[in-house]
Amino acid sequence: MPVNLAAPxxxxxxxxxxxxxGVASAGIKKPGRRDLTLIELAPGxxxxxxxxxxxxxxxxxxxxxxxxxxxxxxxxxxxTGNANAGTGEEGLGRARQTCSAVARLFAIDAAQVxxxxxxxxxxxxxxxxxxxxxxxxxxDLAAERWSDAAAxxxxxxxxxxxxxxxxxxxxxxxxxxxxxxxxxxxxxxxATMLGFVATDAAIAPALMQRMVSEVADLSFNCVTVxxxxxxxxxxxxxxxxxxxxxxxxxxxxxxxxxxxxxxxxAIELAQAMARDxxxxxxxxxxxxxxxxxxxxxxxxAYAIARSPLVKTAFFASDPNLxxxxxxxxxxxxxxxxxxxxKVWLGDVLVAEAGGRAAGYSEAAAAAVMKEAEIxxxxxxxxxxxRATVWTCDxxxxxxxxxxxxxx
Amino acid sequence: MPVNLAAPxxxxxxxxxxxxxGVASAGIKKPGRRDLTLIELAPGxxxxxxxxxxxxxxxxxxxxxxxxxxxxxxxxxxxTGNANAGTGEEGLGRARQTCSAVARLFAIDAAQVxxxxxxxxxxxxxxxxxxxxxxxxxxDLAAERWSDAAAxxxxxxxxxxxxxxxxxxxxxxxxxxxxxxxxxxxxxxxATMLGFVATDAAIAPALMQRMVSEVADLSFNCVTVxxxxxxxxxxxxxxxxxxxxxxxxxxxxxxxxxxxxxxxxAIELAQAMARDxxxxxxxxxxxxxxxxxxxxxxxxAYAIARSPLVKTAFFASDPNLxxxxxxxxxxxxxxxxxxxxKVWLGDVLVAEAGGRAAGYSEAAAAAVMKEAEIxxxxxxxxxxxRATVWTCDxxxxxxxxxxxxxx
Numbered sequence: 001m002p003v004n005l006a007a008p009x010x011x012x013x014x015x016x017x018x019x020x021x022g023v024a025s026a027g028i029k030k031p032g033r034r035d036l037t038l039i040e041l042a043p044g045x046x047x048x049x050x051x052x053x054x055x056x057x058x059x060x061x062x063x064x065x066x067x068x069x070x071x072x073x074x075x076x077x078x079x080t081g082n083a084n085a086g087t088g089e090e091g092l093g094r095a096r097q098t099c100s101a102v103a104r105l106f107a108i109d110a111a112q113v114x115x116x117x118x119x120x121x122x123x124x125x126x127x128x129x130x131x132x133x134x135x136x137x138x139x140d141l142a143a144e145r146w147s148d149a150a151a152x153x154x155x156x157x158x159x160x161x162x163x164x165x166x167x168x169x170x171x172x173x174x175x176x177x178x179x180x181x182x183x184x185x186x187x188x189x190x191a192t193m194l195g196f197v198a199t200d201a202a203i204a205p206a207l208m209q210r211m212v213s214e215v216a217d218l219s220f221n222c223v224t225v226x227x228x229x230x231x232x233x234x235x236x237x238x239x240x241x242x243x244x245x246x247x248x249x250x251x252x253x254x255x256x257x258x259x260x261x262x263x264x265x266a267i268e269l270a271q272a273m274a275r276d277x278x279x280x281x282x283x284x285x286x287x288x289x290x291x292x293x294x295x296x297x298x299x300x301a302y303a304i305a306r307s308p309l310v311k312t313a314f315f316a317s318d319p320n321l322x323x324x325x326x327x328x329x330x331x332x333x334x335x336x337x338x339x340x341x342k343v344w345l346g347d348v349l350v351a352e353a354g355g356r357a358a359g360y361s362e363a364a365a366a367a368v369m370k371e372a373e374i375x376x377x378x379x380x381x382x383x384x385x386r387a388t389v390w391t392c393d394x395x396x397x398x399x400x401x402x403x404x405x406x407x
Numbered sequence: 408m409p410v411n412l413a414a415p416x417x418x419x420x421x422x423x424x425x426x427x428x429g430v431a432s433a434g435i436k437k438p439g440r441r442d443l444t445l446i447e448l449a450p451g452x453x454x455x456x457x458x459x460x461x462x463x464x465x466x467x468x469x470x471x472x473x474x475x476x477x478x479x480x481x482x483x484x485x486x487t488g489n490a491n492a493g494t495g496e497e498g499l500g501r502a503r504q505t506c507s508a509v510a511r512l513f514a515i516d517a518a519q520v521x522x523x524x525x526x527x528x529x530x531x532x533x534x535x536x537x538x539x540x541x542x543x544x545x546x547d548l549a550a551e552r553w554s555d556a557a558a559x560x561x562x563x564x565x566x567x568x569x570x571x572x573x574x575x576x577x578x579x580x581x582x583x584x585x586x587x588x589x590x591x592x593x594x595x596x597x598a599t600m601l602g603f604v605a606t607d608a609a610i611a612p613a614l615m616q617r618m619v620s621e622v623a624d625l626s627f628n629c630v631t632v633x634x635x636x637x638x639x640x641x642x643x644x645x646x647x648x649x650x651x652x653x654x655x656x657x658x659x660x661x662x663x664x665x666x667x668x669x670x671x672x673a674i675e676l677a678q679a680m681a682r683d684x685x686x687x688x689x690x691x692x693x694x695x696x697x698x699x700x701x702x703x704x705x706x707x708a709y710a711i712a713r714s715p716l717v718k719t720a721f722f723a724s725d726p727n728l729x730x731x732x733x734x735x736x737x738x739x740x741x742x743x744x745x746x747x748x749k750v751w752l753g754d755v756l757v758a759e760a761g762g763r764a765a766g767y768s769e770a771a772a773a774a775v776m777k778e779a780e781i782x783x784x785x786x787x788x789x790x791x792x793r794a795t796v797w798t799c800d801x802x803x804x805x806x807x808x809x810x811x812x813x814x
Contacts, residue, residue: 055743056736056761086732088746088762121729122763185716185733226715227634228730230739308633308715308801309592309809316810322528323635326495326592329463330636336462339495354463355495356529393717396806402716403723 003283003372003392005275007160013146014175014208016198018042018061018240023142023152026133028081028126029119034152038137039076039196040106043102045240047073047114048208050216052233058085059095059125060115067099069113071205074112076236077102078153078194080181084117084125085231094125101131105138118155118181118194118232150179153194156401159276159334163268165261169254172245174201176261180269184278184402186225195220195235197265200202201258202241206250211259212237219266222298223390225277226398227306237262274390279397282314285375289386290341296333297387300378303331304389311394314374319365321350324376336380344377345369410690410779410799412682414567417554421571421582423605425449425647429547430559433540435533436526441559441720445544446603448515452647454480454521455615457623459640466502466532467522474506474518478612481519483643484509484541485560485601487588491524491532492557492638501532508538512545525562525588525601525639527812557586560601563808564590567632568679572668579652581608587676591685591705591809593632602627602642604672608665609648611656614800618666619644626673629705630797632684633805634713640745644669681797686804689721692782696793697748703740704794707785710738711778711796718801721781726772728757731783743787751784752776 019041026036041047051061067073077098084091099113106112117125150160164177178197203211216235222224241247248254275283286305291297304310307327313320324343328336339354346368349357366373426448432444448454458477474480484505491498506520513519524532557567560696571584585604610618624641648654655661682690693712698704711717715736720727731750735743746761753775756764775781 036422054733054736055738056732056745083729086729086758086762088760091762120727121733122758123729124763145520185730228714228716228733231729231733231736307635308805309635312806312809313812315806318812319525320808320812322490322493322530322638323592325463326461326635326638329461329638331462333462338463350495351529355493356531357497392491394806396803398715399719399801399803399806400723402719403725 002159002276003280005159005272008147008162010147012164013162014166014177015143016175016177016240017200017242018045019198019238020141020143021145021149022142023145023148024133024137024140026079026129028079028129035080036133036137037078037152038102038141038147040141041074042239042240042242045073045238046203046205046208047059047236047238048212049235049236050212050236052230054229054231056084056086056231058117058232059087059091060117062092063095063099064114064234067114070111072112073114074108075102075106076116077116078116079130080153080155081119082123082125083119083121083232086122087124088315091125092318094127097127098130101134102281105134114236116194116234121231146177146179153179153181155181156278157181157276161269161272163265165264167257167261169201169245169257172243174199174243174245174258176265177209178265178269180273182273183276184225185228185230186223186273186277192289195266195269197262198238198240199262200240200243202247203239204247207248207255208237208239211262214259217267218263219270222388223270223274224302224305225274225392243347271390274392275393278401279395280392281395282393283373283392283394284314286389286391287375287379288380290380290383291385292383294385294387297385298389299333300328300331301387301389303327304376305391308394314369314393315395317369319345319362319369321345321365325351328378340381342379346375409566409683410495410687412566412679413632415554415569420553420569421573421584422550423582423584423647424607425438425452425650426605426645427548427550428552428556429544429549430552430555431544431547433486433536435486435536442487443540443544444485444556444559445509447548448481448645449647449649452480452645453610453612453615454643454645455619456641456643457619460637461495461638463638465490465497465591466494467491467524467638468641469499470481470502470506471521471641474521477518479513479519480521482509482513482530485522485523486537487560487562488526489524489530489532490639493529498532501534504534505537506742508541512516512541517533521643523601523641528638544806553584553586554620560586560588562588563685564588564683566683568676570672570675572671574664574668576608576652576664579650581606581650581652581665583672585664585672585676587680590682590683591632592635592637593630593680593684600773602673602676604669605647606665606669607647607650608652609654610646614655614662615644615646618669621666622669622673625670626677629795630677630681631709631712631797632634632681680796682797682798685808686802687799688802689800690780691721691798693796693798694782695785695786695787697790698792699790701792701794705796706740706798707735707738710734711783712798715801721776721800722802726752726769726775726776728752728772732758735785747788748785753782756786
């Protein structure tokens with residue numbers, strides 16, 4: 001069951017002026033389930049994205065990159081139940097056909113549509129089901145549909161994921177709302193499964209890519225469930241510019257304020273993926289500090305967060321903490337001095353001077369292990385850099401969910 | 408249950424002239440269990456080893472490296488139940504105390520003893536139990552004790568692992584016998600959990616390190632269970648020179664013939680680790696060919712072999728083969744052309760031209776998935792290099808074994 005995670009109250013997901021959403025049932029995997037989402041953007045909206053680094057990137061990811069390069073995006077179309085990945089030329093054709101059909105509904109060009117797919121890999125995208133359902137999604141468009149869209153993009157997710165923030169820029173209220181999906185095949189590399197964050201702030205086009213990359217690095221690029229990087233990871237930032245706040249044209253205080261709000265929303269969504277990680281019973285924060293650079297901190301944090309041995313020990317609430325040391329040791333930081341580092345479980349100092357801490361008490365560690373949310377802190381004592389990674393434990397249910405995924 | 412793996416018939420593990428083994432019960436974890444092994448080497452034996460690259464290497468690994476550098480090794484001591492890793496200066500001291508106690512029994516120098524430990528990390532080595540049990544192991548020494556030693560070095564292993572070969576060098580019969588243990592925390596980097604291979608051939612000291620490294624690269628460095636690199640990985644090659652065959656002084660035909668026999672034994676032991684991988688129900692061979700170099704083939708093979716999503720699909724006998732494509736895609740081979748590669752499951756062509764193969768039949772793939780031994784073959788079509796990795800699937804029992812490891 002998801003760890004301390006409930007679906008957002010629909011009223012808490014604030015509409016973003018310039019954005020309307022609609023959902024429909026295309027019957028892609030299960031009849032009657034809402035599995036198709038349209039997002040309409042007002043003219044003048046600016047859009048930027050970061051996408052999977054997987055060489056087997058999905059057809060819709062390839063089309064997104066192409067269309068974003070041309071600019072002036074006006075609509076997004078998202079289906080669940082099929083990833084349209086590992087589908088070759090035919091998959092690209094079907095992603096383009098979907099864009100064309102959406103373009104006709106909005107009387108825009110196909111290149112103004114971004115397509116997204118999530119679900120099973122290596123099976124043909126069922127456009128015979130998707131295209132006929134588009135008009136219903138179009139008829140459903142409304143500004144208050146964020147929570148419906150959050151539910152319609154789920155795959156193995158148990159809980160829909162969404163968050164909103166408001167801030168003031170030059171005296172004007174600006175809204176940020178985002179939704180995301182993902183609970184397995186989660187180890188984003190540049191971006192995550194599917195994440196969409198919109199704001200009515202105005203951002204200069206030249207700053208959009210920088211903003212989306214910086215926000216991804218603080219949020220979706222800090223989460224892992226199973227270490228598998230998806231073929232479809234996509235994180236899209238939308239700025240409609242309808243808040244009447246002045247355009248953010250440089251990386252000054254307004255940029256920082258907006259980035260902070262965007263990052264808050266994105267971090268909440270990224271953490272929600274780990275809380276809703278397949279089979280999760282614990283939410284784990286791995287915080288590494290005192291590194292020479294952020295990269296080595298992240299490398300060590302990810303080694304711990306990915307280790308099946310660490311994750312099963314947490315599932316069992318067993319402070320078998322030597323497994324954490326083993327993961328630190330094989331993380332690949334070549335000149336790491338293991339005698340200089342310290343490891344804490346919650347507030348309990350576990351390891352120092354290359355071995356178990358003098359005052360370590362197994363009972364104290366066992367008490368921390370029983371919590372649903374646990375922080376592992378590692379201090380490397382060789383610099384000022386730090387990085388945090390969020391993950392979940394590894395339970396019987398992870399195996400069950402993934403052994404039975406297609407049945 | 409181990410996949411097509413039975414403990415070796417004791418009679419099939421041939422004595423190696425110059426090597427005697429003895430076991431005893433020190434009561435390290437469970438009373439009465441044989442958990443302590445001594446190996447005595449005749450004077451003039453040559454020994455070389457490769458060890459874990461984990462920065463948190465165990466105390467005995469550090470001592471082994473130091474003693475091997477001095478040469479003239481005459482005894483090995485191996486305990487199970489405690490890894491003596493993450494134990495700092497005190498752990499080093501206890502490893503040295505163990506060597507000294509063994510040295511007294513054999514009337515040799517402590518630097519002529521190699522210590523090995525395997526078991527739980529971060530707990531003090533119980534020398535109060537080990538030292539008093541050494542005389543019993545010493546009294547037990549005999550040339551025919553290989554299968555007893557194979558059983559006494561096990562941790563979560565279900566089946567003891569050993570193999571023998573014989574070959575002729577210059578008209579003389581030469582014997583190769585090896586034992587190994589390991590079924591979890593298996594993702595060797597330069598060597599594996601614990602592996603000991605002995606031969607009565609004579610090898611020039613200058614060639615020993617080359618031989619052990621080459622054999623490790625063909626065997627123990629090609630297996631993974633859970634992607635976790637142990638703190639204690641050690642693979643040791645012993646050449647007693649008692650076969651009366653001429654000393655192998657260069658990398659000629661005799662070197663190749665002996666290397667082939669050593670590799671056969673080491674590969675059988677390495678495969679046995681995957682067959683006996685924690686919770687294993689399937690034995691998987693991942694063969695990648697047509698690469699530019701062996702490194703990129705191995706990188707892709709390991710990405711597939713480590714993926715929890717691939718491993719759970721195999722556990723379920725579900726040909727959800729898009730997960731293999733995703734793993735290939737995120738393996739980190741930057742300029743990989745996914746449209747050029749092909750993937751087979753057994754004899755079934757699954758993927759080509761970036762998508763599902765034209766003649767692919769799910770029924771045919773499902774039939775392969777039901778087998779206990781399955782080969783995944785990937786052709787990259789960009790060179791002549793190849794690499795093979797052995798692994799096992801990921802079942803409920805992996806979680807169970809590792810959640811309950813210390814109870």
